[in-house]
Every structure is written in structure tokens, then in C-alpha cells.
Amino acid sequence: MAEVVSSVAPLVDESRQLKLLIDHVCDHAIYLLDPQGRICSWNRGGERVNGYTAAEAIGQHVSIFYSAEDQRLGLPQQTLDAARSQGRLVGEGWRVRRNGEQYRASIVIEAVREQGQLVGFVKVTQDITERYQAQRLLQDAQRARQHLQRFEGVGRLTRGLAHEFNNLLTTVGNALDLIALRPGADARTLDLVELAQAAADRGSLLTRQLLAFSADQTLVREPVGVPQMLDQALPSLQRACPPRVQLHLDVPATLPPIATDGVQLHSAVLNLVLNGCEAMPQGGTVTITARLEQRLAPDLAHPTHRRYVAIAVTDEGAGMPPDIAERASEPFFTTKEIGKGSGLGLSQVFGFVSQCDGFVDVQTAPGRGTTVRLLLPAIEEVDHA
Incomplete structure (x- = not known):
């Protein structure tokens, strides 16, 4: 051959x-x-x-x-x-x-x-897109886990104080009601009772906010369709905004449901919208979006991907420097004047989302506005055990 x-x-x-x-x-x-x-x-x-x-x-x-x-x-x-x-x-x-x-x-x-x-x-x-995105996911998960660990001890302390404070307020409120019912109370006494009752009501609100931060509030968790909830809430959210602020909703109809308390979720979104309005005293647009994201769960010992519905509220305000953004979710931390805010707004949102097995991501920079994202597990990922 x-x-x-x-x-x-x-x-x-x-x-x-x-x-x-x-x-x-x-x-x-x-x-x-x-x-x-x-x-x-x-x-x-x-x-x-x-x-x-x-x-x-x-x-x-x-x-x-x-x-x-x-x-x-x-x-x-x-x-x-x-x-x-x-x-x-x-x-x-x-x-x-x-x-x-x-x-x-x-x-x-x-x-x-x-x-x-x-x-x-x-x-x-x-x-290196895939590697970069994986690193970002890991960094986000680690940062969220650090937040959870940081507030765990504070949450335990806050929970005890809130319950004790609530017991005291209940006693004060009952006493004020009895005083107001006395037939001999004059107009001056009734005025003072009304002022004291208003202060007690304010204290009760702070107690609820503390319990929300400490993740000790009672949630009625049920399947919630985020697109439907936000669409129904849009008119009331717009009414809560000043005339110079417009709301824009960008939410696909195909998002999976989440297991959460719909009333508390509405309250959390309203809180973020009002924060956005305050960041734009001259007016502007607050945008609410929702997307399905694959993220690393920060509360697990071993990194595990989960599907989250990310609800984001974005304003066009001045934004926050890194040192302020780092402390934004701390209880009682506020940059407002004394008497203008309790400093519990974002920490209340943080506590609620943590109680739903989710986490909060804040993205901001001076001159670039602020985006606060609530990442809540899609219902197919929730443990029903």
C-alpha cells in the first residue's frame, strides 16, 4: 500500500x-x-x-x-x-x-x-461578564448579610423596649380616657387630655415602628401579586405626593407572586415614595419598578441562588454620600431637623423585609438620586414547612 x-x-x-x-x-x-x-x-x-x-x-x-x-x-x-x-x-x-x-x-x-x-x-x-456578575452577586449577598447581623442584636434590644413601652402607653391611654369621662372635667382639663392623648398616639406609632424594625410585628403572609398590588396602590401613592412630584410605574405583568403581608408592603412602598418626595423639594419624578432577579440569599450559610422580586423606588434627588447611605437604615438615624422625623422610616422597611426573608439594597451617590430596592423571595422559593 x-x-x-x-x-x-x-x-x-x-x-x-x-x-x-x-x-x-x-x-x-x-x-x-x-x-x-x-x-x-x-x-x-x-x-x-x-x-x-x-x-x-x-x-x-x-x-x-x-x-x-x-x-x-x-x-x-x-x-x-x-x-x-x-x-x-x-x-x-x-x-x-x-x-x-x-x-x-x-x-x-x-x-x-x-x-x-x-x-x-x-x-x-x-x-469577563459572567465572572463580574457572580462577584457582584456575592458582594451584594455579603453586604446584606452584614446588615442582618448588625441589626440582629439591636433588634433584640429594641423588641424588649418596645413591648415595655407599649405596656406603659396602654396604662397612660387608659388613664387619659378615664379622666376625659369624668363629669367635672373643665375645658382646660379636656384640652390637656387631648394633647396628652395625641402624644400617647404618637408613642404608639413609634412602638409599632420599633416592632417592625425588630421583626417582631405580626404579619399576615399570603400570596401577593406585585403588579396588581402596585397598580391598585398607584392612585393613593400619587395622592400622598406633593403636586410637583409625579409617580411613574414600570412593572411587568408576568412577575411571580411573593408571600408577604400586603398591607405592610403597601406601607413600606409608601414610606419609600414619601422619602423620595422629601428628597426633591423642587419636584421631579419618583419611579417604581419591579423585576425578577436571581440573587444569592444572604441569610444562608452556604451561598444559594434564589429568585427574588425586586421592588425599586427611585428618586431624582441629591442622593446621599457613602457615610450617610451606610447608616440610612439604622434606627433613629436621620438627617432631618429635630421634630421632623423619628429616623425609623427606612429601618422599619428593613425590619419588615427581613421578616419576609428578604433584604434591602440602597444605591445612591451625591447628585445621582437614590434607589431603594426591596428584594422579596418569589413564592416558589418560600419554605412552607
């Missing part, structure tokens, strides 16, 4: 070896840029990561992979300038594929010099 001779040339040519090596790296985009940042050549991984064919990409400036906002800010040129001055730049950021989809990219840019002169750049890009 005659020996079959392969027509494929052996791998002896170094340039061919290098081309095959680079072309067969499919999970990294590797491309060569000229000193101005135009693409001279790239591998197959470049097409897979960025979505452009070689014919579409070669000759284009590297800025085509950046968002319009990053281009406006001059980020592509700043990146090249840093690589030119430092010789090598390592970093990550958001990039844009040909179809407009954003992805998280890990990048390495090496300045290429010959005899001291810059002749171009070698850039390597890897799509």
Missing part, C-alpha cells in the same frame, strides 16, 4: 506558527493597533468577543468598542495615552459589541516600541 503523504505544510515557519497560535485563541480578542489607535490586525477571538468581522474592524479606531458616553469623555484616547506613558496598562471596564450589547471586559494593552520609537499597541481583551 502506498504511503499517504499529507499536503499540509509542517509547522516550521515561525510566522505561520505565531499566526496559528493567535488565531486559535478564541476566548481572548488579540489585536494590533497603530500608534493612533487604529486596528491593523486581529484574531478570531476578536470577532467572537466584539461581534465584528475582520473586514469590518480592520482600519477602524479602537473607540468603536466603547460606549458613546465613554467616547464623549475621551476614555479610548486616555487609555492609549496611559499605555504609551507606562508601557503596559491592565484594567477592566464596560465595552460594546457590534449589536450594541454591553459586556464587562478585562484588558491588557502593551506599547510596542522599536529602537525607542512607538510603532503601535498590542491589546488583549477578555469577556
Whole structure:
């Protein structure tokens, strides 16, 4: 039998070896840029990561992979300038594929010099979106767990104080009722009784808020359809807002139900809406959204993904600096003037959501408004044992 001779040339040519090596790296985009940042050549991984064919990409400036906002800010040129001055730049950021989809990219840019002169750049890009999102989920879960642990001890103390305080208020209220019923009470006495009763009622409200924070209030948990609940609540929520503030509702109708107390959930959303209104004294829009999210449960010893319905209330106010945002859910912490608020609003929301096996996520920054998200487990994830 005659020996079959392969027509494929052996791998002896170094340039061919290098081309095959680079072309067969499919999970990294590797491309060569000229000193101005135009693409001279790239591998197959470049097409897979960025979505452009070689014919579409070669000759284009590297800025085509950046968002319009990053281009406006001059980020592509700043990146090249840093690589030119430092010789090598390592970093990550958001990039844009040909179809407009954003992805998280890990990048390495090496300045290429010959005899001291810059002749171009070698850039390597890897799509790390899945890893980035997993890290963010883990960080969010860890942060939520820290909040739960931080307030566990405070909640126990608050629970005991609230019950004792409630017993005292009950005694005071009963005494005031008896005084008001006495036939010989004059108008001045009745006025003082009314003032004292108003103070006792205010104390009762604070007690309920303390119990809500300490997760010791009684919840009537039942299946609640978030889209239907928010749609029905919208008129009353709008009436609670000043005339200069408009509510916008963006909730898909396909969300799964959650197991919670509908009255308390309405109260929590109203609380957040009113906070949003206070953050915009000149008026604006408060947006209420709800989405289904896959998150790591922060209350479990071993990280486990659960499906949450995330109800978010977003305002267009001044936002909060990090030190204020970190303390926003602490009981009695408030930035308002004395007498303008108890500081229990957000902590009450936090306690209610914690009692429903969920958690609260606050996203804010100075000049960028505030978003408070209530993450409540979808009903198929609730333990009915």
C-alpha cells in the first residue's frame, strides 16, 4: 500500500506558527493597533468577543468598542495615552459589541516600541461578564448579610423596649380616657387630655415602628401579586405626593407572586415614595419598578441562588454620600431637623423585609438620586414547612 503523504505544510515557519497560535485563541480578542489607535490586525477571538468581522474592524479606531458616553469623555484616547506613558496598562471596564450589547471586559494593552520609537499597541481583551456578575452577586449577598447581623442584636434590644413601652402607653391611654369621662372635667382639663392623648398616639406609632424594625410585628403572609398590588396602590401613592412630584410605574405583568403581608408592603412602598418626595423639594419624578432577579440569599450559610422580586423606588434627588447611605437604615438615624422625623422610616422597611426573608439594597451617590430596592423571595422559593 502506498504511503499517504499529507499536503499540509509542517509547522516550521515561525510566522505561520505565531499566526496559528493567535488565531486559535478564541476566548481572548488579540489585536494590533497603530500608534493612533487604529486596528491593523486581529484574531478570531476578536470577532467572537466584539461581534465584528475582520473586514469590518480592520482600519477602524479602537473607540468603536466603547460606549458613546465613554467616547464623549475621551476614555479610548486616555487609555492609549496611559499605555504609551507606562508601557503596559491592565484594567477592566464596560465595552460594546457590534449589536450594541454591553459586556464587562478585562484588558491588557502593551506599547510596542522599536529602537525607542512607538510603532503601535498590542491589546488583549477578555469577556469577563459572567465572572463580574457572580462577584457582584456575592458582594451584594455579603453586604446584606452584614446588615442582618448588625441589626440582629439591636433588634433584640429594641423588641424588649418596645413591648415595655407599649405596656406603659396602654396604662397612660387608659388613664387619659378615664379622666376625659369624668363629669367635672373643665375645658382646660379636656384640652390637656387631648394633647396628652395625641402624644400617647404618637408613642404608639413609634412602638409599632420599633416592632417592625425588630421583626417582631405580626404579619399576615399570603400570596401577593406585585403588579396588581402596585397598580391598585398607584392612585393613593400619587395622592400622598406633593403636586410637583409625579409617580411613574414600570412593572411587568408576568412577575411571580411573593408571600408577604400586603398591607405592610403597601406601607413600606409608601414610606419609600414619601422619602423620595422629601428628597426633591423642587419636584421631579419618583419611579417604581419591579423585576425578577436571581440573587444569592444572604441569610444562608452556604451561598444559594434564589429568585427574588425586586421592588425599586427611585428618586431624582441629591442622593446621599457613602457615610450617610451606610447608616440610612439604622434606627433613629436621620438627617432631618429635630421634630421632623423619628429616623425609623427606612429601618422599619428593613425590619419588615427581613421578616419576609428578604433584604434591602440602597444605591445612591451625591447628585445621582437614590434607589431603594426591596428584594422579596418569589413564592416558589418560600419554605412552607
